[in-house]
Amino acid sequence: MKKIKIGDVIVILLLLLITAGVFCFRLFGFENGNTVVISVDGVSSSYPLDIDRTLVIENEGITLTVVIKDKKAYIDNSDCPEKNCVLSGKIGKKGEIVVCAPSKVYIKIAGEGENDYDFILG
Amino acid sequence: MTMTSSSAKRVAFGGLFVVLSLMFSYMESLVPLNFLLPIPGFKLGLANVCVMLALYYLGTVDAFIITLLKSLLTAMLFGTPMSFVFSLVGGLFAFCFLLFAKYIIKEKIGFIGISVACAALHNFGQVATASVIFKDTAIFWYMEWLLPVSIATGIITGLLAVAFGRFAEKRI
Structure with a gap:
């Protein structure tokens, strides 16, 4: 054979x-996006990329920290077992995503007025 | 590659393949490959070797049953309901290609090509499932990394299947 x-x-x-x-x-x-959409268990909220901030999110028993800094977004640390989300690094271009599967959280870069958000802040 | 017609052999080796697939899954869970590629669910996919060998040496139905059982039992033993869904959908996508390879492509493809295609389709199935669960098509961008990586993991598992196949040729 x-x-x-x-x-x-x-x-x-x-x-x-x-x-x-x-x-x-x-x-x-x-192109580079200007908002980051944070989705927790299907509920999304949007934040502008140009304002630095840190958010602590908790879902499914896992706590993780999302940081928006220097027009990029990333997950800084997380309780999840494998920490793929932390290892994935920073995102800044439209459509880029970082997913934390066990906590059902993901962050995504978007342009303006492109998605149906549940909340818009900032 | 000749299929055995002895039902005793099918039961014995079928059971063996199921257990083997569980062992492979367990081994993979011990050595996470996240430092190479931080994508959830990234693994070598050794269990596919069992399904491929079953398809060619035991029978199509046997291979299908093994596909279902490996997802179910792996999830029951060391997984979660979510991991079961991902594993099952990926496995079914891969099984579709196995049918295509066995009945349509037939002799023109070997274990390596089949392995690579199964790896790619398994990953695609998992990404598709994730995009439904997270309700966002952006997750499909993971395929940009998963597709070339499937070539590597597929070649590795394909070579393993060739090696096992030589053993199977004589015993099954």
């Missing part, structure tokens, strides 16, 4: 192609 078949090569090339496409689309498609 041959070690590598044509189907294997096609699958891998296809994935690389799609990845390249998505990468280019993201690079050329988005």
